[in-house]
Amino acid sequence: MNLKNLDRYLNDHLAGSCGALDLLQNLTEREEVASTRSFFEELHGKIKKDQTLLIDVLDELGLKQDHSTKAAAVVTAKVGRLKLMWEGLDAGELGLFEALEMLVLGITGKLLLWAALKEVKDAHPALGKYDFDSLAEAARHQRAGVEEMRIGSACEALAPSMA
Numbered sequence: 001m002n003l004k005n006l007d008r009y010l011n012d013h014l015a016g017s018c019g020a021l022d023l024l025q026n027l028t029e030r031e032e033v034a035s036t037r038s039f040f041e042e043l044h045g046k047i048k049k050d051q052t053l054l055i056d057v058l059d060e061l062g063l064k065q066d067h068s069t070k071a072a073a074v075v076t077a078k079v080g081r082l083k084l085m086w087e088g089l090d091a092g093e094l095g096l097f098e099a100l101e102m103l104v105l106g107i108t109g110k111l112l113l114w115a116a117l118k119e120v121k122d123a124h125p126a127l128g129k130y131d132f133d134s135l136a137e138a139a140r141h142q143r144a145g146v147e148e149m150r151i152g153s154a155c156e157a158l159a160p161s162m163a
Helices: 003-030 034-060 067-087 094-123 125-129 132-158
Strands: none
Touching: 003 034, 003 067, 003 094, 034 094, 034 125, 034 132, 094 125, 094 132
């Protein structure tokens, strides 16, 4: 078994969570509609909880957080946000639609992470304490919520006459 690959894989997902949290923080701060702002805040909390769990997984496996990978992810997220801001993050603008699409992709990646860890848990006894089926179900629920917003945003951004 190659712990180096597992270490890199987990740290890549940890870095992705940093980007998602940064994006959600920005969306929350900009959102004027209370229900949408609340949705973003709740999703931020759920992703933060999953991030904490991922750090716990690293610790249980005796692996370290790669702070340079996390820092690169934060910088990349900030640069990416400039593009989204250029496109506009208000309702009906392309940037918001693309931001939601990025979140759907990220949450899909998290779902795949939990599935992969479930498959290799027998090779890593420390993973036995985690309920990857429940984590995957929670990720599917998160993705469905964001996907619903993304589809609504697509109608507003890409076909305004349909909104």
